[in-house]
Amino acid sequence: DAGITQSPRHKVTETGTPVTLRCHQTENHRYMYWYRQDPGHGLRLIHYSYGVKDTDKGEVSDGYSVSRSKTEDFLLTLESATSSQTSVYFCAISGGAPGQGQTYEQYFGPGTRLTVT
């Protein structure tokens, strides 16, 4: 999985509790992304980062926040989890390392299965 880890891999939580998912890369890629995948909707972009402390919203950002304090780590936080946020969450990286030619393909982590009861 191209040097990308996600933690936890599985989580069950209750409605209203905060949840933080972590994505860690060892590839030094510039850009990082969080997606959610649901049956019938495919992969949808939640937030992305184009550098340390530089983030922007994706298609389905409501209820989610992100932070990137280091190149290698990108955190996704659900401030108050709801049942509609039950999903599989994927982190992805792209862009190559600074100083190298930019690449466009994305490399995905193994995913986190989150269940909100």
Add this chain to the structure above:
Amino acid sequence: SQKIEQNSEALNIQEGKTATLTCNYTNYSPAYLQWYRQDPGRGPVFLLLIRENEKEKRKERLKVTFDTTLKQSLFHITASQPADSATYLCALDRASGGSARQLTFGSGTQLTVLP
């Protein structure tokens, strides 16, 4: 908003035949189009990228075409094998903030190659 349709949710073909998957899009002119493979319980894996000024791209048994007039991409797997069974995703690609790439994915076509 952008809409991407992959022609069928499931496609079954016989081993050795060519599988053809379709990706149609509306309301958008992507600079690039990408294809990914996803196995159950795993993250998507990048296969091929084709640029808007390219008609065709090949990699081993894989071929992708891109028709910006029809707003359609075709993905072919020749001499298909049971190991090719997976879900295949197409994604439209455009630049975003800081030159990050935003991908908009189709919902995928589940391919089963029967021995």
